[in-house]
Amino acid sequence: MKYDFASIEQKWQKRWDEEKTFAAKNGDSRKKFYALIEFPYPSGQGLHVGHPRPYTALDIVARKRRMEGYNVLFPICFVDDAPPTENYAIKNHMHPRTVTENNIANFTKQLKMLGFSFDWDRCVDTTDPKYYKWTQWIFLQMFKHGLAYKSSMPVNWCTSCKCVLANEEVVNGFCERCGAPVVRREKSQWMLKITEYAQRLIDDLDDVDYIERVKTQQKNWIGRSTGAEIDFATTEGDMLRVFSTRADTLFGATYMVMAPEHALIEKWADKLENLDEVREYQAAAARKSDFERTELQKDKTGVELKGVRAINPVTGTEIPIFISDYVLASYGTGAIMAVPAHDERDWEFAKKFGLPIIEVVKGGDVEKEAYVDCDKGVMVNSGFLDGMSVEEAIETMKRWLEEHHLGREKVNYKLRDWVFSRQRYWGEPIPLVYCEKCGWVPLPESELPLMLPDVKSYEPTDNGESPLAHMDDWVNTTCPHCGGPARRETDTMPQWAGSSWYFLRYMDPHNDSALVGKDAIEYWNQVDWYNGGMEHTTLHLLYSRFWHKFLYDIGVVPTKEPYAKRTSHGMILGLNPHNFANLPAEEQERLVKEYGSEAGAKKYLVEKFGEMASHPIVKMSKSLGNVVNPDDVVKTYGADTLRTYIMFLGDFEKAAPWQDNAVKGCKRFLDRIWNLAENRLEGDEYSAANEREIHRTIKKVGEDIENMKFNTAIACLMSLVNQFYEHKPSRGDIRALLTLVSPFAPHIAEELWELQGFEGMACQAAWPQYDEAKTVDSEKEIAVQVNGKLKTTVVIPMDADDETVIGIATADEKIKRLMDGMHLVKTIVVKNKLVNLILKPCK
RNA sequence: GCCGGCGUGGCGAAACUGGCAGACGCAAGGGACUUAAAAUCCCUCGGCCUUUGGCCAUACGGGUUCGAGCCCCGUCGCCGGUACCA
Numbered sequence: 001m002k003y004d005f006a007s008i009e010q011k012w013q014k015r016w017d018e019e020k021t022f023a024a025k026n027g028d029s030r031k032k033f034y035a036l037i038e039f040p041y042p043s044g045q046g047l048h049v050g051h052p053r054p055y056t057a058l059d060i061v062a063r064k065r066r067m068e069g070y071n072v073l074f075p076i077c078f079v080d081d082a083p084p085t086e087n088y089a090i091k092n093h094m095h096p097r098t099v100t101e102n103n104i105a106n107f108t109k110q111l112k113m114l115g116f117s118f119d120w121d122r123c124v125d126t127t128d129p130k131y132y133k134w135t136q137w138i139f140l141q142m143f144k145h146g147l148a149y150k151s152s153m154p155v156n157w158c159t160s161c162k163c164v165l166a167n168e169e170v171v172n173g174f175c176e177r178c179g180a181p182v183v184r185r186e187k188s189q190w191m192l193k194i195t196e197y198a199q200r201l202i203d204d205l206d207d208v209d210y211i212e213r214v215k216t217q218q219k220n221w222i223g224r225s226t227g228a229e230i231d232f233a234t235t236e237g238d239m240l241r242v243f244s245t246r247a248d249t250l251f252g253a254t255y256m257v258m259a260p261e262h263a264l265i266e267k268w269a270d271k272l273e274n275l276d277e278v279r280e281y282q283a284a285a286a287r288k289s290d291f292e293r294t295e296l297q298k299d300k301t302g303v304e305l306k307g308v309r310a311i312n313p314v315t316g317t318e319i320p321i322f323i324s325d326y327v328l329a330s331y332g333t334g335a336i337m338a339v340p341a342h343d344e345r346d347w348e349f350a351k352k353f354g355l356p357i358i359e360v361v362k363g364g365d366v367e368k369e370a371y372v373d374c375d376k377g378v379m380v381n382s383g384f385l386d387g388m389s390v391e392e393a394i395e396t397m398k399r400w401l402e403e404h405h406l407g408r409e410k411v412n413y414k415l416r417d418w419v420f421s422r423q424r425y426w427g428e429p430i431p432l433v434y435c436e437k438c439g440w441v442p443l444p445e446s447e448l449p450l451m452l453p454d455v456k457s458y459e460p461t462d463n464g465e466s467p468l469a470h471m472d473d474w475v476n477t478t479c480p481h482c483g484g485p486a487r488r489e490t491d492t493m494p495q496w497a498g499s500s501w502y503f504l505r506y507m508d509p510h511n512d513s514a515l516v517g518k519d520a521i522e523y524w525n526q527v528d529w530y531n532g533g534m535e536h537t538t539l540h541l542l543y544s545r546f547w548h549k550f551l552y553d554i555g556v557v558p559t560k561e562p563y564a565k566r567t568s569h570g571m572i573l574g575l576n577p578h579n580f581a582n583l584p585a586e587e588q589e590r591l592v593k594e595y596g597s598e599a600g601a602k603k604y605l606v607e608k609f610g611e612m613a614s615h616p617i618v619k620m621s622k623s624l625g626n627v628v629n630p631d632d633v634v635k636t637y638g639a640d641t642l643r644t645y646i647m648f649l650g651d652f653e654k655a656a657p658w659q660d661n662a663v664k665g666c667k668r669f670l671d672r673i674w675n676l677a678e679n680r681l682e683g684d685e686y687s688a689a690n691e692r693e694i695h696r697t698i699k700k701v702g703e704d705i706e707n708m709k710f711n712t713a714i715a716c717l718m719s720l721v722n723q724f725y726e727h728k729p730s731r732g733d734i735r736a737l738l739t740l741v742s743p744f745a746p747h748i749a750e751e752l753w754e755l756q757g758f759e760g761m762a763c764q765a766a767w768p769q770y771d772e773a774k775t776v777d778s779e780k781e782i783a784v785q786v787n788g789k790l791k792t793t794v795v796i797p798m799d800a801d802d803e804t805v806i807g808i809a810t811a812d813e814k815i816k817r818l819m820d821g822m823h824l825v826k827t828i829v830v831k832n833k834l835v836n837l838i839l840k841p842c843k
Numbered sequence: 844g845c846c847g848g849c850g851u852g853g854c855g856a857a858a859c860u861g862g863c864a865g866a867c868g869c870a871a872g873g874g875a876c877u878u879a880a881a882a883u884c885c886c887u888c889g890g891c892c893u894u895u896g897g898c899c900a901u902a903c904g905g906g907u908u909c910g911a912g913c914c915c916c917g918u919c920g921c922c923g924g925u926a927c928c929a
Contacts, residue, residue: 172926213847217924220846225928244929257929300927326927336929344844345927414928534923581854615921648868650855654848655922659855665868668883675883712857715867722867725884783863788910790863828909834862836909 003674005638009747013115021763022066022117024073026508026520033070034524035062036503036563038532038540042078042103044088047110048620049628049646049658050572054531056643056744057569057652057710059116061529063743064705066117067767073524075506076111076118078104079126079499087161087178089426090459096426100127110630114639115746117763122509126498131505132428133449134515135498138547140431140442141554147193148420150440154261154286154329155419157185162460164189166419166494168221168539184286187464190421190430190491194546198222198413200560201545210566211653214537221538223414228398230337230407232256232310235318236268240310243332243412246339247401248393251382252360253337254350256310256321257302259329260285265305273306278323285325300326300349312337313406314383324349332412341366342374361390418543420494425458425467427492435479435486444480452492466490499540500547503527503562521557530563541566567708570655571619572646574626578609579616617657628658640745641667647710647744669714670748672721673741676729677752683730690733691774693723698770701740710744717741731756739765784809785836786818802829809835 016022035058040051062074078100089096104125111118124131142148156165160180164187169176194201202222205215227245234240240256258265260282265272272278281303302324309318326345327336340350340357347370350357357366362380364371371377379385384400385393401407421430431443431450443450453474458467468490469475479486501515508520532541548562575582580602583591591601605613612618620627633642645666650656686694697720704713717740724733735758742749742762753762776798782805784792792814796805806827809815815837822839829835 213923216847220925223925223928227929242929246929324927326929328928331928338929343929345929348927412928414925537924648855656855659869662855662869669868671883711855712867715857718867781863785862785910788908793863826909828862830862830910834910836862838909 001678003671003678003748005640005670005748008751009113009115009639012747012750013112016115016117016763017112017120020121021761022062022072022074022119023121024075024119025071027523028071030069030071032073032524032528033062033065034073034507034526034528035065036075036506036527036530038536039077039079039499039502040107042100042107044099044103046106047630048572049630049633050620052114052630052642053572053646053652054533054569055111055114055116056647057708058529058531059643060647060705060710060743063117063746063763064702064767066763067739067742067765069766072117073122073506074116074118075122075124076116076120077122077124077126077502077506078107079495079502096458097127113634114630114643117746122506124502124505124509126502127426129449129451130512132498134505135428135493135501136431136448136450137445137515138501138551139493139497140445140448142192142550143432143440143442145550145554147196147550149191149193150188151191152186152188153191154184155187155189156182157187157464158182161424162462162464163423164419164421166496166539167416168542184288185464186286189419190489192418192420192546194418194543195413195415197546197549198224198415199411200549201415201542204545204549204560208561208566209564211568213534214541214566214568217534217537218542221415221542224411225413226409226411228401228407229333229410230313230401232313232337234311234321235309236271238264238267240264240321240335241333242335242337243410244337246342246394247397247407248379248382248385248388248390249339249342249360250312250314250337250397251385252339252341252358253312253319254340254356254358255319255338256335257324257327257338257346257349258305258321258335259327260323260325261329262323262334265323268305268308271307274303277303278305281323288325300324300345300352302326302349302353304353313404314400320355322349322353330416331414340370342371344370344372346370360385418546420497421489421491422494423464423466424460424492425452425455427494428452428497429468429492430489432489433477433479433486434489435482435484437484438479438481438486440489441479441481441486447480450488466492468492496540496543500544501551503530503544504551504557515556526557526559526561527563527565529565529567531567531569534568537568568653570651570653572628573617573655573657574620574624574628575657575659576612576616576618577624577626578605578613580605580613581616617655620658628660633663637663637667638670638747640670640748644669644714644745648714650711652708652710666714669718669721670745672725673737673748674752676721676724677734677738677756680756681729681731681734684732684735685730686732686736687727687730689727690723690729692777693720694733694736695770695774697740698736698768699772699775702767702770705743714744717744735765736768738762739768780832782832783834784812784815785834786815786839788836791815791818796832799832802827805829805835806837809837 037054037058062072066072089099126132139148156170158165158175158178158180160178161175165175165182170182173182174180175182202219202224205218225245227243228247230242230244230247232240232242269275302322305321305323308321310321312319338346338349340346340355341359342361358381359366360379360382361371361374361377363374363377375390377390379388379393385396388396398409429450429452431448432440435441453471455467455471460467475488475490477486477488478484504516507524508516511517544562548557549560551557552560580588591604592598595601595604630642641663645663648666697716700716701713720737734756738749738753739762746763749762778798779795780798781793781795783790784794792812794808794812796808810819819839821842823842824837825840826838827835
């Protein structure tokens with residue numbers, strides 16, 4: 001009988017579905033395990049071959065845990081990615097809901113086809129009012145606790161989505177989603193005070209098991225730095241406050257710089273001799289997009305505020321004040337003291353504007369360049385700091401500032417508050433109304449959910465107003481507080497809102513009276529293992545940690561952190577069809593002939609296809625035609641092969657290229673298993689010839705799954721199968737193999753399990769145990785080195801002592817020859833591994 | 844620039860805490876079976892040489908060590924994150 005993967009896979013998927021094999025049970029007495037993956041955005045293109053990588057990985061973990069006796073929660077849902085869905089809907093004249101529903105149906109079909117052990121009954125839909133009722137509820141709690149506020153400020157404006165973006169959504173001055181340029185606009189926005197949680201978001205990383213690169217990226221993004229705030233007196237009497245991490249260099253501060261948006265400028269407007277020039281600069285800075293600001297970063301610009309000067313508190317010198325867009329309004333105090341001798345940016349600016357540069361730390365040549373890495377230098381030209389080390393000077397200066405009430409220690413964070421409103425239709429309405437008398441008033445909780453109204457036209461508008469703003473019937477309402485006329489907030493929430501707490505809803509998806517029931521949250525507690533993409537490290541992951549901490553503070557959840565463990569997968573890349581190495585041999589030959597040499601051929605390819613052609617491995621893209629569709633792979637090879645290959649192709653954490661012809665190897669592996677087990681075997685004990693290999697494989701596969709070394713786990717299973725071809729397996733041997741294979745290739749495992757007549761289902765069998773003693777041999781082949789060089793190998797009894805090992809090694813014919821005329825100076829024995837004989841010629 | 848990570852055969856990759864480099868798979872070559880092909884099974888497979896053996900090989904140059912892919916110093920290259928954050 002042939003391995004008919006298509007019908008086998010269908011058969012078992014249907015059975016799992018009907019019997020609800022993977023349903024998690026709330027309150028069950030078994031130990032619980034909660035595995036979580038990031039849902040796919042249900043885009044119109046369907047599943048990408050990259051999706052199954054993290055899903056298969058955690059499916060393997062979830063399946064193993066069930067076999068180990070855990071009550072496993074492994075849920076899935078679809079969270080709408082608002083702007084793309086809406087854009088697609090606009091383009092195709094459809095309602096966003098229809099688009100989302102179609103996409104979800106397609107994704108569900110595709111995911112089911114891959115045999116993931118999701119509990120499909122816990123699907124949640126963040127766009128369902130029953131769900132977003134609770135998203136709105138959480139927002140209201142934040143509002144009531146002062147964590148949501150409306151503020152007018154320059155925001156990132158995507159010129160294509162016609163919508164405000166959070167800082168985290170802007171990549172190099174372009175929109176993270178659509179790639180259009182982002183400009184700055186002054187707008188009144190709802191903000192969430194994530195900055196209030198900055199320190200806790202850093203500190204609590206110590207208590208969770210996240211892979212290191214996730215922790216570092218989060219810490220870098222939050223960007224804590226310790227320094228001092230220093231107050232400079234000005235000739236106008238107003239105090240100009242700055243932040244500096246280098247208080248020690250205060251004697252070298254020769255001028256000040258304020259951000260063009262700094263509030264004091266308005267206050268000083270009357271006094272400024274060059275007000276027109278200042279105004280012009282301010283306007284130009286406001287017009288620049290983020291991209292332009294960074295592009296032009298080498299060329300410093302600025303305008304002096306003529307008529308106002310600051311006084312250096314330690315030297316008493318009057319120094320000029322400039323405005324320049326190299327100082328950011330949103331960080332620190334929006335103003336700096338410039339120390340050109342020891343800061344590259346200040347140095348450039350000082351050179352351009354001919355400002356004095358005073359060296360205060362000895363060691364560099366401050367006429368040539370700023371001396372920045374000067375931690376080990378000694379203070380000079382610095383009055384009472386002279387002769388001190390930098391470290392000492394910082395401390396001394398901080399004390400001096402405090403004593404004179406001119407400054408204090410201060411911690412700053414790069415993290416900004418989260419811009420939370422979007423001028424889009426397709427999002428959760430913000431449940432607040434504005435009343436002339438009472439201000440912003442929350443809706444009573446009994447009125448939640450505030451439904452998104454049906455609307456004919458949901459295109460974004462150019463004036464930056466949400467499409468909801470035109471719906472007078474909806475907008476005009478009464479104030480819940482005073483009963484007077486009021487208007488609803490017309491901006492909606494960003495797509496990150498619903499996804500900031502969705503993992504809680506899985507615990508209790510149908511609860512109408514709470515976002516998650518008390519019993520449910522106490523039972524499931526927190527996510528045990530969450531795997532997701534690195535691209536969400538500074539977005540979703542940070543946002544959801546923030547929301548969770550807030551929910552912890554108001555007593556809704558019992559843990560400070562939502563996820564006990566976080567891992568991340570590498571991307572699936574494709575081969576570049578334009579790269580020389582990936583061309584068919586005949587084509588390579590032809591090009592080499594035509595262009596004289598391989599180098600010539602490569603040069604030609606780069607000329608023809610651009611720089612890109614020099615990279616053999618690239619992201620999959622439609623234009624290169626190297627996109628792999630999982631449907632096709634499943635059709636040709638089956639889901640089990642796809643799952644096995646995607647786990648086998650390389651280190652899970654690293655990017656790896658998809659190679660079509662390598663998939664065959666995994667199909668062959670499954671074929672070979674099929675051939676071994678399609679006929680009923682005899683003997684329920686492990687066969688003597690295979691026993692040791694089986695114990696070793698159980699150990700290795702188990703450990704590898706825990707460490708996400710799926711590729712070597714499969715390699716080890718392949719070796720076991722090869723072993724079974726040498727030594728015919730018993731029915732017991734096959735049973736062990738099938739249980740180990742079952743998390744990776746669950747369908748074929750079930751089918752063969754049934755054919756062998758084992759009880760129940762393979763996915764419900766107990767995970768096999770190994771006996772450490774049985775994983776080892778009685779003998780061991782070890783390396784024999786002479787003077788550190790490998791000469792031969794010998795077989796020793798396992799765990800033999802040093803003397804025995806040296807005896808066996810020196811008795812070897814070849815070693816004997818090498819020892820001729822030499823004497824043994826030293827021996828090094830590494831137990832069960834190697835012996836190294838140090839020989840010297842006899843005199 | 845700064846912060847992470849990486850660099851190993853024709854290819855994807857293994858290699859624990861410093862201990863036989865290249866497990867496992869792809870491609871390639873040879874053989875068996877077959878009228879033939881596919882499939883399957885078996886063998887070979889880093890390079891070089893004077894081939895019962897020897898030498899060289901883990902981006903490059905040094906170092907530590909009995910012993911280095913792994914540790915240290917320096918250089919080059921690639922990937923990811925971040926960027927006028929004072």
